[in-house]
Amino acid sequence: MKPSPIVSVVIPTRGRPETVCVAVRSALAQSFESLEVLVVIDGEDGETEAALARIDDARLKVLSLPEPMGAAAARNGGVRAARGPWIAFLDDDDEWLPEKLALQLDAARGSDAALPVVCGSYWARQDGRDALWGRRRPGPDEPISEYMFCRRSLTYGENALATSVLLVPRELMERVPFDAALRRHQDWDWALRALALPEAGLVYLELPTSIYNMAEGTGRISAAPDWQASLAWVEQRRPLLTRRAFAGFLATECVTRAVQAKAGRKVVSGLLRRMFSEGEPDLRAIAMVASVLLLPPGLRSKLRDAVRFMRS
Template identity: 40%
Template sequence: MVNETNQIIVSVVIPTRNRPQIVAKSVMTALTQTLESIEVIVIIDGPDQETVNGLSQIADPRLRVIELPKNVGPSGARNTGVREAKGTWIAFLDDDDEWLPEKLERQLEVANNSHYDFPVVASRFISHTHKGKFICPRRLPNLSEHLSEYLFARNSFFKGEGCIQTSTLFVKKELMQKMPLEEKFYRHEDWEWLLRVSAIEGVGIEFVPEPMSIWHSEMGIKRLSNIKDWQYSLDWIRHNRNLVTPKAYSGFIATIIAPSASFVGDWKAFFPLLGEAIRWGKLRPIDIYLYLTMWLFPQQLRQQVRSILAKKTT
């Protein structure tokens, strides 16, 4: 879809550092969108001449490359991209993810038809793991459902039920300017931003129901979301307790913190974390089941079972 006035409608913001081959693939999936009235802004998070040289081989005037003088982290890089953006809309893309060709066009259509002043448009995505491909999330949020409960309070035994992935986010630049990403967080910063803005009048979460993005979640690529640091996650949820419901608080401990602590074999955290969920949360029977499962069954076994069940339902 071409804009006859040549006005930039969407600014794509891609933070990256020291991954020239990976980011080049990501950039090309943005430049080959059916919505052509875009710019693609790559923010190189600190000196990285190899990535600069690699991206210089892409001959498309819609690509802008900005190399920061020092590392500021993913949120700082994204905020820089927003400040540099010329489009009305911002679409975030991680450097190791990809988009399907109609992603931006479909999201712009949903955004333009939204009754919210500031729609935050996400989409389903295809999760690539070493066990196969899965479409996530399995369900979309209910109209009256608190966003924190959609993200953290599972109603089923396997992950992927409710989630919003960064590379699917499509939002007005005006909203990002009013509420930028919090730069002090190096993980969970997208969740914190979503929870914070969802409480603002005029903001609402919308979804393209089809998968529009590809997330390489467990393909041997080092990414911050794969780091097993349960203490950081505990500090994060404590800091943001005012943004989540008690049910979501317990769910976060059971499904986000517990598997990280179990993965590193930190059994001394078993009872303190359970006590945290009881004291500040609203522990449901499924949360207790999930908590015990995360500790007692290895991650590899859980993934194998999930893969088998997913294949039976497709």
Template identity: 35%
Template sequence: MMSRTSPCLGGVQLSPRRVTSLGPGLPGLVSIIIPTYRRVKEMREAALSALAQTYPNVEVIVVADGPDPDARAAVEGIDARLRYFELEKNSGPAEARNRGVRMSRGEWLAFLDDDDLVLPERVERCIAAAQADRPNVMIACRTIYRRDGKQDDVWPQRPIGPDEDVSEYILVRPSLLGRPGVIPVQALMVHRSIFEIVPFTTHRDHEDWAWLLEAWNIAGARVEFVWEPLVIYNIVTESISRSRRMNWRDSLHWANRYRKWLTPRAYNSFLATKVALKAKRAGELKGVAEIFMTIANNRPRPLDILFVAGVALLPNVLLQAAWKRSLSSGESHETPAEASTPR
């Protein structure tokens, strides 16, 4: 039985845990939840891709992050399986997802951002692997990362190992240009009982990783892969917000908040890559030095030292180019035209 106690990290309450019974849900029904905020055209395309599943027993729930008459009009009447809700005020994607969970009726839940797409076979493939008597097993698919609308790369390159800690899988980089494992929330199908224990929590950054760590460590959730790329995750490499590129102290706080659930290798790798790079982009070399000293006192890998040294010494333009290069998986994917441009 999964614990329903309110967890703490180092005595700090992670978030209020309202144990709300969601009920068992309708057997076999899959609810696809799409939070949206001021992306009307993209949201409609995401919703249409969710409705175009080869598995017929789905409902699509669109939740606007605040009143949005344009979003309501964009989806009104397009399909009886789609329901639309609005938050009373702008509260962030975590609360929009949580509202979608509460409004859902499915035994299994999936999520889609409003600028992403799912391929038609996504739910069919995942529901075939799901088992109601193993509600703690989340079913993941691989993800097609579409860069700037033209370059498709498939991630992850390997599934998570049977005894591998999730923090190591998602945070430890295997090489200077290599990437860790990838389990975005958009690629997961999750039994609704998980959300009675672990709702989404709001963070300035790394919200998906936070929820995955909580689901893994609080609810005892685990991940099994359907080894097919079934989700399209759109990345516009030059449009990541300035605040997210430079909020290194927020990221450092996040790492320390969740450090209990990060292995030393995962903690060091996160600091050496995410946090040090943000400090450099912010022009705070003292921050890079602070991160270096933290890592140096935590039994780092030589690779972690190389990462921080590279961040400190290389100009930002070269670091940006290296980041873009690291997005290339070397495995492309031909996406059917009807899946990439739903109507």
């Protein structure tokens, strides 16, 4: 009888046979070999099944849901099927560097937390260029909601809680599963709820371990300017956010996206009022809103890209 793996890798997928095979191979190529890779196909997808069948590795297991239920439900299904005491998530269009699991397991085992949540920096890849994201370590007494939503710069990529970077105990995933009703902010939602437990603790690893692919056409839901869904989510999780974090989220995820969606002056004004009446915006949140309202979109995009790649 084969020994149980130490790490179970969970990869949800649908309609991406080429990219999911790249993701799977990056997991199977880890220097840490005591693992299983569970690919959960979200509904009927013969092309993806055929592509995965060509990967010859006994550690790969393919599960298929009877009908599409979304990435969160697929991840939860993978956790239920997992045999390892540790769970690592990988999106089907991302990749891991070879030392990812070995480095994160060492960090987890050195943590004082009973249920350590390991995150860290990663490479955001677009147009053949890499920028370092997840570049900020949380402060020792910093509320997790402020680490996630109170930026210290005007560019994306500060916090290190992307799904493809996480390594967590299976016990924690069983106690706090992903919310299968959500289509947006699934990783943030899970992190807020999981790290609210007193036994859980965030462990940050500075060395980049993953590649987050940002190429156009990947279909990432997080890229769509759906400010209404973001507002509905933050209202649902409002008790888990400080006032500063609430204002920061409205600035970056609601006001910015409402302007992108051309939602109109009334909508934007209403969001701004809530920033100040229900939250405590800091100078960076105010500067973020000002840049969105005052700078032309083309200039703002060029400035953001310039700063982003200066950091890489």
